Each structure stands twice: as C-alpha cells, then as structure tokens.
Amino acid sequence: MTADKRMTADEAVARLADGMTIGIGGWGSRRKPMALVRAVLRAGLTDLTVVSYGGPDIGLLAAAGRIRKLVTAFVSLDSIPLEPHFRAARQRGGLELVELDESMVMWGLTAAAHRLPFLPVRAGLGSDVMTLNPDLRTVTSPYEDGEELVAVPALALDAALVHLNRADARGNAQYLGPDPYFDDLFCEAAKEAYVSCERIVDSEEFADGGGPQTLLVQRHCVTGVVEAPGGAHFTSCAPDYGRDEAFQAAYARAAADPAAWQEFVARFLSGDEDEYRAAVASFRTRAAS
Numbered sequence: 001m002t003a004d005k006r007m008t009a010d011e012a013v014a015r016l017a018d019g020m021t022i023g024i025g026g027w028g029s030r031r032k033p034m035a036l037v038r039a040v041l042r043a044g045l046t047d048l049t050v051v052s053y054g055g056p057d058i059g060l061l062a063a064a065g066r067i068r069k070l071v072t073a074f075v076s077l078d079s080i081p082l083e084p085h086f087r088a089a090r091q092r093g094g095l096e097l098v099e100l101d102e103s104m105v106m107w108g109l110t111a112a113a114h115r116l117p118f119l120p121v122r123a124g125l126g127s128d129v130m131t132l133n134p135d136l137r138t139v140t141s142p143y144e145d146g147e148e149l150v151a152v153p154a155l156a157l158d159a160a161l162v163h164l165n166r167a168d169a170r171g172n173a174q175y176l177g178p179d180p181y182f183d184d185l186f187c188e189a190a191k192e193a194y195v196s197c198e199r200i201v202d203s204e205e206f207a208d209g210g211g212p213q214t215l216l217v218q219r220h221c222v223t224g225v226v227e228a229p230g231g232a233h234f235t236s237c238a239p240d241y242g243r244d245e246a247f248q249a250a251y252a253r254a255a256a257d258p259a260a261w262q263e264f265v266a267r268f269l270s271g272d273e274d275e276y277r278a279a280v281a282s283f284r285t286r287a288a289s
Contacts, residue, residue: 034056
C-alpha cells in the first residue's frame with residue numbers, strides 16, 4: 001500500500017527551510033501554486049533561490065524580500081506584460097537575476113531530472129544570453145560535426161511547488177487544461193515536490209475527462225499532496241477557472257504605491273487561506289455592486 005501523502009499547505013511548507021532552491025511551476029499568470037506561495041509568505045522563509053517561469057509567485061516573494069536569487073526566462077502577468085513587484089525589485093537591486101532563454105530553463109530542469117550536470121543545447125547561441133551570463137560555458141560535439149553548443153547547467157531543486165487540477169492521495173496528479181507547462185520537470189528535478197490541486201480524487205477518476213497523457217505528475221517524485229480549491233487564484237487554472245483579471249488589476253495598482261500595497265497585504269495576505277478566500281469573495285461582491 002502506497003503511503004497517503006495528503007497534508008495542508010502549511011504542513012508542506014513547514015518542511016522547507018531558509019536558503020533553499022525552490023522551483024515553482026505554472027507559467028506567467030497561469031496555474032501557479034499560489035496557495036503554497038502564500039504559505040511560504042506566512043512561514044517567513046527567506047534567502048531563497050527561486051526557479052520559475054515567473055508570474056505573481058515571484059512578485060509576492062520579491063515584494064516581501066524573500067528571494068536572494070532568481071533563475072527565470074521572464075516574469076509576467078500575461079495581460080500585464082511585466083510583473084510590477086519584480087520590476088521594482090530589479091530597479092532597486094533587490095535580488096540577483098539569472099536570465100535564461102525559455103528553452104534553457106526547460107533543459108536545465110531536464111538535466112536535473114536525469115541527474116546530469118548539464119545538457120548541450122543550441123538555445124542562447126548568438127544571443128545576449130551568453131553576454132548576460134558570463135558563467136555559461138560551451139562544449140564542442142565529440143562527433144564529426146564538431147558543433148559548438150551551450151552547456152546548460154542542471155537546475156537542481158531542493159523542493160518544487162506545483163498546482164494541478166486533480167490528484168490522488170498517493171501523489172499522482174492530472175492537468176485538464178490546454179497546457180502541461182513544465183510541472184512534471186519541476187517535480188522530477190527536485191529532492192521533494194509538493195503538489196496542490198483543486199480536488200483530491202480516487203485514482204479511478206483520472207480516466208474521466210482526459211487521456212493517459214494528462215496524468216502529468218507521477219507519485220514516485222511527489223512528497224506531499226495538498227487539496228486547495230482555488231489554490232491557483234488569482235492566476236488561471238483551466239478549465240476550472242480563468243484568471244481573475246479584476247483582482248490582478250487591483251494587485252498591480254496596489255503594487256505601484258507603497259501605502260496601497262500595505263493595505264493590500266493587510267486585507268489579503270495577513271491571515272490564513274480561509275481568510276484569503278473570504279477577502280477575495282468580499283472583493284468580488286464589492287466589484288460587482
């Protein structure tokens with residue numbers, strides 16, 4: 001019998017520590033494990049190295065001063081091109097940035113998943129990626145072609161945080177939207193992986209609503225499973241819900257003014273997840289009136 005891996009978001013984050021390298025799944029403002037990110041904020045973790053195709057996960061952590069080093073290809077809210085807290089952090093020199101090509105991040109995670117020190121890729125050649133990252137090295141193919149390639153270092157993670165639509169108690173997890181992103185690679189590249197989901201189901205239910213290719217994350221690389229309905233809010237989690245554009249706009253407006261941001265934090269980020277949901281419900285009621 002495989003162990004029951006169910007836990008709360010706070011229990012999962014309690015297993016993490018300051019200074020860790022943490023990978024955060026999703027893409028931009030899509031299917032981010034925001035309930036887990038909010039738990040990280042509550043726990044006070046700091047001095048983190050974060051690997052992410054960044055969105056508001058990076059914004060919240062940067063605003064709270066929790067990130068020491070960020071490895072990313074971009075940090076965007078999708079409908080808002082540049083995440084405002086990330087921009088502010090960069091302008092004030094608040095974090096170290098390693099900016100890579102999107103595919104370089106993917107191959108760095110793949111190298112870590114296969115326990116390789118690096119993988120050779122063409123991505124980045126002829127671009128400023130090599131100029132911005134002078135520590136990157138190239139390798140020459142040992143075969144007749146003799147091609148020079150970028151040696152993308154493994155992005156090994158202490159822990160990964162991802163959010164999917166459904167999971168079972170053993171750690172298998174399924175996406176039902178149009179894109180898997182790279183949540184499986186984040187989990188496989190990590191020593192420990194924590195999967196939040198909209199709903200924990202019996203394993204037999206995976207056959208409903210998707211083919212075997214939708215069973216993205218396998219139990220062997222999952223440490224804990226967190227049932228978190230709405231756990232990606234305010235990012236999207238298709239087909240369960242879309243991005244909360246009104247809330248995201250309010251988030252971005254608040255980010256532009258220190259006093260407004262403190263009010264936002266007090267209203268939405270000063271309590272637990274139940275209090276967050278209640279505050280969001282109140283926000284929606286006022287916005288609709």
